[in-house]
Amino acid sequence: MIYLDYNATTPCDRRVLEAMEPFLKERFENPSSLYRGSRENKKAIEQARQQVARLLSCAPEEIFFTSGGTEADNWAIKSTAWALREKGNHIITSSIEHHAVLNTCAFLVKQGFRITYLPVSAEGIVDLEVLKKAISRETILVTIMHANNEIGTIQPLTEIAGLLKEKGILFHTDAVQTAGKLPLSVKELGVDMLSLSGHKFYGPKGVGALYVRKGWRLPPLLHGGEQEHGRRAGTENVAGIVGLGEAARLAKEEMAEEAVRVRALRDKLEEKIRQSVPEVIFNGHREKRLYNTANLCVKYVEGESMLLHLDFEGICASSGSACTSGSLEPSHVLLALGLPHEVAHGSLRFSLGKYSTESDVEAVAAVLPEIVAKLRAMSPLWPKER
Amino acid sequence: MEYTEKVLEYFRNPRNMGKMENPDGVGRVGNPVCGDVMEISIRVKDNRIEDIKFETFGCGAAIATSSVVTELARGKTLEEAEKITNQQVVEFLGGLPPVKKHCSLLAEEGLKAAIADYRARQARKKAG
Ligand SMILES: Cc1ncc(COP(=O)(O)O)c(C=O)c1O
Numbered sequence: 252m253i254y255l256d257y258n259a260t261t262p263c264d265r266r267v268l269e270a271m272e273p274f275l276k277e278r279f280e281n282p283s284s285l286y287r288g289s290r291e292n293k294k295a296i297e298q299a300r301q302q303v304a305r306l307l308s309c310a311p312e313e314i315f316f317t318s319g320g321t322e323a324d325n326w327a328i329k330s331t332a333w334a335l336r337e338k339g340n341h342i343i344t345s346s347i348e349h350h351a352v353l354n355t356c357a358f359l360v361k362q363g364f365r366i367t368y369l370p371v372s373a374e375g376i377v378d379l380e381v382l383k384k385a386i387s388r389e390t391i392l393v394t395i396m397h398a399n400n401e402i403g404t405i406q407p408l409t410e411i412a413g414l415l416k417e418k419g420i421l422f423h424t425d426a427v428q429t430a431g432k433l434p435l436s437v438k439e440l441g442v443d444m445l446s447l448s449g450h451k452f453y454g455p456k457g458v459g460a461l462y463v464r465k466g467w468r469l470p471p472l473l474h475g476g477e478q479e480h481g482r483r484a485g486t487e488n489v490a491g492i493v494g495l496g497e498a499a500r501l502a503k504e505e506m507a508e509e510a511v512r513v514r515a516l517r518d519k520l521e522e523k524i525r526q527s528v529p530e531v532i533f534n535g536h537r538e539k540r541l542y543n544t545a546n547l548c549v550k551y552v553e554g555e556s557m558l559l560h561l562d563f564e565g566i567c568a569s570s571g572s573a574c575t576s577g578s579l580e581p582s583h584v585l586l587a588l589g590l591p592h593e594v595a596h597g598s599l600r601f602s603l604g605k606y607s608t609e610s611d612v613e614a615v616a617a618v619l620p621e622i623v624a625k626l627r628a629m630s631p632l633w634p635k636e637r
Numbered sequence: 638m639e640y641t642e643k644v645l646e647y648f649r650n651p652r653n654m655g656k657m658e659n660p661d662g663v664g665r666v667g668n669p670v671c672g673d674v675m676e677i678s679i680r681v682k683d684n685r686i687e688d689i690k691f692e693t694f695g696c697g698a699a700i701a702t703s704s705v706v707t708e709l710a711r712g713k714t715l716e717e718a719e720k721i722t723n724q725q726v727v728e729f730l731g732g733l734p735p736v737k738k739h740c741s742l743l744a745e746e747g748l749k750a751a752i753a754d755y756r757a758r759q760a761r762k763k764a765g
Pocket of ligand 1: 258259318319320321322324349351396398399400425427428448449450457458459
């Protein structure tokens with residue numbers, strides 16, 4: 252299998268699995284109990300908290316473990332909205348957020364909150380001037396993702412934070428696609444809250460974290476026991492948390508080298524496609540984007556049909572076409588870039604990672620031109636007379 | 638989402654795919670904005686569909702259903718072909734995921750549009 256869908260999820264690193272294993276077997280004690288095994292497990296959680304804190308250059312007390320990126324996004328947005336309701340009812344986000352943010356915002360609309368969805372440029376970047384104009388006295392929260400999962404575009408968080416600080420507006424970012432990929436410093440980014448997810452950087456699924464800046468007492472979303480200092484109830488997913496910690500440690504150590512290697516592979520893949528497939532549009536900002544992501548639209552063909560043919564060749568990729576989203580609309584991200592619907596239907600995303608190789612890139616380059624040619628030959632939209 | 642083996646087979650090796658020279662009737666349905674367009678061309682002899690071809694821009698189900706509808710219609714009289722329903726196409730394929738049912742409807746409509754176009758052309762010939 253040739254796996255080029257690392258933005259969807261990543262395989263667990265072998266070292267992560269090894270770190271987790273004892274907690275799925277003999278080290279099963281509840282970390283909240285009193286006996287020694289429990290205290291040891293509590294320590295393991297605190298070690299993981301440090302590892303994640305180091306990844307973000309923050310204090311361990313500012314890290315709260317969750318069940319993943321979705322929960323972290325829900326928690327940050329809902330609890331902030333509810334806590335500051337007296338102050339205002341306006342939230343600003345972007346039009347290209349992950350559904351974990353978009354649908355949370357849509358839910359809040361039903362409760363009387365007002366949401367502004369900032370447009371993005373054709374490269375997928377939010378405009379600071381538009382943001383400035385959108386801010387009102389009612390604005391209580393701005394939530395803008397760090398890097399987009401589909402096109403990889405990276406937002407100017409530091410600049411945005413600069414605008415918000417003077418106004419005292421809280422700033423959350425969904426950094427699910429950058430945590431573990433890019434060096435992150437929450438201080439430099441200037442965010443008050445940041446979501447991350449383990450399975451996007453070789454950790455396990457179903458575990459993530461929310462960074463909450465010291466000084467902002469974000470109320471809990473989940474009520475129950477006193478875990479996570481009473482901020483996130485529920486018996487800890489010890490194995491998952493330990494795995495997340497180990498993944499964070501490995502990422503911190505290895506990401507610099509990985510970034511160089513993966514970027515070279517991604518660039519090569521794009522170049523090969525550019526040379527061998529006519530009428531292709533490459534999406535996302537050319538420089539300000541994730542080094543592992545290639546997103547393109549192949550005109551006159553539909554995305555799912557390309558994915559199926561790639562799958563026949565053992566290649567896993569993804570698409571923002573309507574058919575793969577289970578709706579009738581193509582990806583909201585591609586539409587926000589201003590791409591026409593019929594072009595957005597023909598999108599393909601290849602996202603590379605730690606186990607991607609030169610031969611993976613060669614394999615795609617070897618089959619994609621034929622797949623496209625075959626589908627175009629049967630497409631009534633493809634101008635055949637040229 | 639699960640496609641049956643039959644859907645994958647018809648998607649991978651579609652029967653009756655391509656453009657027809659001088660067709661007697663052409664039906665084009667769907668919309669590129671919605672992500673699927675089907676064009677079905679027929680040649681008619683003695684009130685029977687003697688030859689039929691399709692071209693499709695769309696997902697796996699769109700391609701498979703348009704191919705199947707051409708298979709079902711080939712050799713049939715126009716009246717028989719007009720009675721082909723999307724349900725028959727779905728049954729032939731051993732089922733379709735619910736979100737893909739509209740593809741089979743499009744295939745049925747494409748065939749009907751081609752026959753209607755044929756009839757309109759005949760009527761014009763008679764009149765003109
Ligand atoms: C940008 C972004 N945010 C949030 C999520 C959701 O994270 P999780 O799958 O851990 O809930 C994902 C991935 O699915 C993502 O790419």
